[in-house]
Amino acid sequence: MLNFEITGSNDTRSGFGAGLLEAGKRNPNVVALCADLIGSLKMDAFLKEFPERFFQVGIAEANMMGVAAGLTIGGKIPFTGTFANFSTGRVYDQIRQSIAYSGKNVKICASHAGLTLGEDGATHQILEDVGMMSMLPGMTVINPCDYNQTKAATLAIADFEGPVYLRFGRPKVPIFVPADEPFVIGKAWHMHHGKDVTIIATGHLVWKAVEAAQQLEAEGISVDLINIHTIKPLDVDAIVKSAAQTGAVVTAEEHQLIGGLGSMVAQALAVHQPTPLQMVGVNDSFGESGTPEQLMKKYGLESQDVYAAAKRVIAMKK
Amino acid sequence: MLNFEITGSNDTRSGFGAGLLEAGKRNPNVVALCADLIGSLKMDAFLKEFPERFFQVGIAEANMMGVAAGLTIGGKIPFTGTFANFSTGRVYDQIRQSIAYSGKNVKICASHAGLTLGEDGATHQILEDVGMMSMLPGMTVINPCDYNQTKAATLAIADFEGPVYLRFGRPKVPIFVPADEPFVIGKAWHMHHGKDVTIIATGHLVWKAVEAAQQLEAEGISVDLINIHTIKPLDVDAIVKSAAQTGAVVTAEEHQLIGGLGSMVAQALAVHQPTPLQMVGVNDSFGESGTPEQLMKKYGLESQDVYAAAKRVIAMKK
Amino acid sequence: MALCRSTWLSTLFNKAPTIAASAFSRCNFAALIAFSCLYIMKSTEELSGIAQQVRRDIVRMVHAVNSGHPGGSLGCTDYFVALYFHILNHRPDGFDMNGHGEDLFFLSNGHISPVWYSVLARSGYFPVSELATFRKLDTRLQGHPTTHEGLPGIRVASGSLGQGLSVALGAAQAKKLNGDPSIVYTLHGDGEIQEGQIWEAAMYAAHHKIDNIISTIDVNGQQIDGPTEKVMSLGNLRAKWEAFGWTVCEMEGNDMAEVLKGLTHAKSLTGQGKPIMILMTTSMGKGVDFMEGTPKWHGVAPNDAELANALGQLTETLGDY
Amino acid sequence: MALCRSTWLSTLFNKAPTIAASAFSRCNFAALIAFSCLYIMKSTEELSGIAQQVRRDIVRMVHAVNSGHPGGSLGCTDYFVALYFHILNHRPDGFDMNGHGEDLFFLSNGHISPVWYSVLARSGYFPVSELATFRKLDTRLQGHPTTHEGLPGIRVASGSLGQGLSVALGAAQAKKLNGDPSIVYTLHGDGEIQEGQIWEAAMYAAHHKIDNIISTIDVNGQQIDGPTEKVMSLGNLRAKWEAFGWTVCEMEGNDMAEVLKGLTHAKSLTGQGKPIMILMTTSMGKGVDFMEGTPKWHGVAPNDAELANALGQLTETLGDY
């Protein structure tokens, strides 16, 4: 029905903070590390509750990844916290060798991903993190869309055995996922069934996709709407089935087009079900300073852009 | 005609070494840096000829990238040399901020890329470097296929203004590109024209693609063969035109399928010309120890694999 | 062509400009004898006056966009003013990326961009009015300094900590290759020193005897999560840098006379085969009482009332932008 | 369950096994009183004999695949033998990734995998015959150590330099959380110390007072491109580590008695609030005259004649694999 009630507004990082605290209460092996960004990562509550299970590493992200890998060897489940660029590009080789290739049960939790961190500008606005982490064999990559989904994802990865990259953001965004919606790693959430066009969205773009879908449905265009919270392993089945039904696909993400969700969907389609595709994302450009809203508009990540992509791709159908 | 004469056999890194020496002779602003791998990178000749223009940085790759960025500020054209994983994942954030975002004229030269470095195993066999570097706005990404092309590429990037990632390998491979074949950054080399299937290959896989194409042509299948030495900027025009003619595309690379050339081709096709695609590459797995030949076979990167992919994709045509 | 367009500033303070002989002494670089330099040296009081204005700029800039980093900026204001209005041999009105024949400055702790932007504008790199665009869409004054928008005075992007020393070392080596006797300066946060790349660079500088660099660490004892001592203790910083082969000086960073003395002394130590590190003690938030000595204002902007309070403590000496 | 299945080795040397009281003293970890330990201590001569065999294994392994790193491996052989056959409180025959109640060892300079594999096999972690698979397709004995193929004895992958100290510190902190009084050991190359991550970890260890770690640097003065002094001088290593807050010991690494003394002394320094670093002087290629003291054999395998020459210098004490 595309009738998602907005129950509030909050930042996804607060969903992480709440999930981490809860995970810490449920499992004494959950520990947390932070690289001088406790407040930004919303790790304060965990630190206050479990000071002895919290490790401050200062501004030394490479070391943080190694220490986290080592903590797993004593049976701990470490959650690392820093901004998304310092969680990935700064420490890629460390994650690759000491965590992914070594199969360590580390949860890499990354805030301030994408353009929406706003005024800090391009050095902080990583738009390549999902691509980097998805190339790593054995890595699970999750990009939830609101506070509730982020909290649920945080709890789910605490119970999951293996390295995980969890990506979330800085600004307050609408809360629309029901608090009791189950979070199943690797399983797309089919938000709405339709037959004219498939919209596949992740992270902050899911709400934009909902808005776009509402507009399309109002015009009589039937939308199949898929929330890909888990980018790796990708739910190829759900995507290919939907593409086969609609014959036209749109992807939407707060990430570079090269290497992002769109590229993975393009691969899946080309191999299994060649289908016209239009992608919404950042087109080979760095970000810049501005308010989150200004940036989403300037870089073409608004619901209007998803809507326009849907119209374009429908026109591409034979 | 698919008649490429093999004129010898050498490693692509030696092509880099020869090109670097030559570039150094042509332009006094060319300088080189190395992180304790002079012999592996074949930088000895440059060091001998221009000791005062050579900077040894020891085992400190992050620093090397920064120093290289700084050297450009004095008008120098720095070529950095280390293994491909330490040229990318180890230093991604440094490249991102100090080189790519800062628009510095640094040439990041990376040896021992892919599986073919052989016995050292997975920690050294980066299969994600092309994906990482291609996501960076403003980065030029080049992956030449033999000694001659690597030498030509090295000379070309010395004259090109802007950051470049140049990827090459360790083992000796056939030399088949004519020594006088011009190297044009960003322009695909259309090696053979055909109408039944397009094969797009890069790096060490180009020769495998030639062999596969020969086999296919012998069976009467007409092959359009494209050598993509420049992965970014991608020659989308050449790819889309070829796909429109053949209606079936194969990509081949020594890289993860996720994030590699195949994914960029899939994106280009899905947006401009939805076409069945089969990809040859490493399928979401780390490498391992073994001889280059054993590994190429085990991980499905042989001419046989390109041949089989071509047969599969032709079968996918309506 | 004047090396520093500051005659008007001196006039403001009604002090007779003095010719700095020391500036001439560095001008023996052949290619640059052409643009011989009329370097105007300012008195300590004049510089302190400029610093007051820069501090006003800082709090106004971060207030206007409700974001940015006032704490470190205020603490480092005296250093920046001394550097740009007295120490550097530079060309604000003919910015050249390569900076041949000029001293260069690199800000490694890019988050304190407000103080740098203010000093760059006030020393003539770009119009002071442009400070009003700080962190706004399409600005050249990005949240963290960048070359990407072509702002004069910036030679590399920073913001991701720990990278600036390496870049500066490359620039210093390029100067040596070019036969340019100018000096390269860098500034770092004390928290930033926790990054491993800093120590890679430290080792490199000593090994290559890069003695045309003067680095400074803003030892304000604070970082985002609290006092450096609690977050990740730096231990004996002097011993660390000495063990890494640097000549180490110390300097009180919130006393203009001391800063001038410290930087001049450091300059006298260049050319002796060793890189130079100044450990500069500052108070975060210096000049605005309620911001002083706490990490609380590391990256938080004042509200309207706080701005008024802050401005009440800072004299407008050169006119607000 | 024996902590170390080495009775047969002792028998080989016709020496009566002695019970190591020191081993018992570390066994007050509640969960482990169950597997109380019969730790067999070997004499210095026995250990030297094992080292001869390990050196044979090393040159034979790298020769067999014409690749791998004999130089650093041979230099560190005495350290490895002392550690695995005398110092470590470990369970070779019941490998458990978490290693509760065991001492742990991390090889950060993963390229010297040959010596580690030999010692692991010879101390009972896996069949000695498996050494013949080194670096061959489908082997568990990858070119660089990895957990990926499930080889007992390995707890994290290494090969990309500079990462092992951080991992070991995490493991050491996990032991503290778990109330496990065991010790964590690490080994690093001297060239590896140029990596910035090492210094991040160094600072972290001191700050968190991680005093259940004993790290060792293989100070062989060589790296791939030549002598460390020429490639990237480490300067005063002792001063560096002391400035970073570590207790620093020195030890001659190619004298078995000295190694035993050095490691035992280091053990006595644990639990005092500071991490411990041993600067171990070795000769690269030790035991094979033509490989000694040169970086030439860092990563080059001997040919047939060179192998024969090398084996002629090394006594077969335990039987070749």
Ligand SMILES: Cc1ncc(C[n+]2csc(CCOP(=O)(O)OP(=O)(O)O)c2C)c(N)n1
């Ligand atoms: C690599 C990296 N990690 C983390 C951050 C986030 N960050 C920005 S400023 C800062 C604290 C810096 O402390 P310090 O250098 O002492 O500067 P001060 O707070 O004193 O201005 C942190 C952690 C960053 N910008 N870069």
Ligand SMILES: Cc1ncc(C[n+]2csc(CCOP(=O)(O)OP(=O)(O)O)c2C)c(N)n1
């Ligand atoms: C991060 C990283 N950079 C470079 C290399 C390549 N490499 C392998 S061993 C080595 C030299 C190591 O020197 P040292 O630690 O002294 O070991 P030794 O040669 O003495 O065994 C280098 C540069 C690597 N493995 N990892």
Ligand SMILES: [Mg+2]
């Ligand atoms: Mg500070």
Ligand SMILES: [Mg+2]
């Ligand atoms: Mg060494």
